[in-house]
Amino acid sequence: MTGLWHFKDKLRKMEHVGAIFRREVLFMRKFQIVFVLTVFGLSLRGSRAAEVIPAEEFHVTLAEGRAGLVPADARKASPARKGILILPGDRLITGKNGRVQMATREGSVLEIREESNLLVEEISDRTKMFFLKVGKLLGRIASLKERKNKSPYRIRTPVVLACARGTELALNVDENQELQAGVMEGEVEFEKERIEEEPAEELKPVEVLSSATVTSSTAAEVAPEGTAPEGPSKVVVGKSEGLIANPGKPIVKTNEIPPLLVSSLDWFKQIREQIPTLKEEWKALDYPSRMKLRQGVLRENITWEVPKKLGLDLEPPSKQLEKKPSPARIAPPKRDIPKPR
Secondary structure (H helix, E strand, C coil): CHHHHHHHHHHHHHHHHHHHHHHHHHHHHHHHHHHHHHHHHHHHHHHHHCCCCCCCCEEEEEEECCEEEECCCCCCCEECCCCCEECCCCEEEECCCCEEEEECCCCCEEEECCCCEEEEEEECCCCEEEEEEEEEEEEECCCCCCCCCCCCEEEECCCEEEEECCCEEEEEECCCCCEEEEEEECCEEEEECCCCCCCCCCCCCCCEECHHHCCCCHHHHHCCCCCCCCCCCEEEECCCEEEEECCCCCCEEECCCCHHHHCCHHHHHHHHHHHHHHHHCCCCCCHHHHHHHHHHHHCCCCCCCCCHHHCCCCCCHHHHCCCCCCCCCCCCCCCCCCCCC
């Protein structure tokens, strides 16, 4: 009986040891799985940090004169510096003799000239949306063959929306919100801003006028005073054609580029020649590096007054640079020092 009891006792101990061994094996397997997942996660994070900038992201490629950048929800403008990353919500502004140019790796280039206000509304795979409030914009949109993403570029103005895919165009919005547009290459569709309550109208034939006869009051002559202006809601403007649009008035298409934009034609020739160099010199930075560069620039403030015509409520540079007055010094009380006898 004693031998049988010892045998059963040893058997129970062996089962206990076996259970402990199985638990240790299971623990080691779990540890291996956690270790592999951790290493994979770290490598994935590292690969994301080292990823190059997507082709459809914009960088400032040129900044001259009074050129500034206003981040989303900010009341201070920072200097626009070459190489800085442009994000949705950014606003590019220029003063007298200023200009800012931004471009993608694939060769899309947008440039604003002096006293201009351009808001970057959206940069995504779905669309690229910008709003030109006032000033002049020159654009070279890369062709569909050059771009991996085929989404259109949309440029809003106070009066019309321009939709372009692989084209060259120039837009100018003055203080009275009159738009003058010209197309150098390709086609651009311009759509008149609509009031939501109004029913959609069928497209009507577009009256084509010579740019020499078009003035800012041409559109007003189309409809008698006191009547609603008539005209097409969409107009397609082709190569070497132009367009003039005013708030509350019909779109006027011209068979020539408006004279105000003719002086900018040389810019397009220069940009075409610079595209190969732009693609070769494009700097592929990882995400931390490009954000570090951007944050460093945003710590600075512009030193010039923003033109009133830009319509921005920004804190003036004089207040940004204003120093707190030092407290007035109180003269120490005079002490009567006895004269030596």
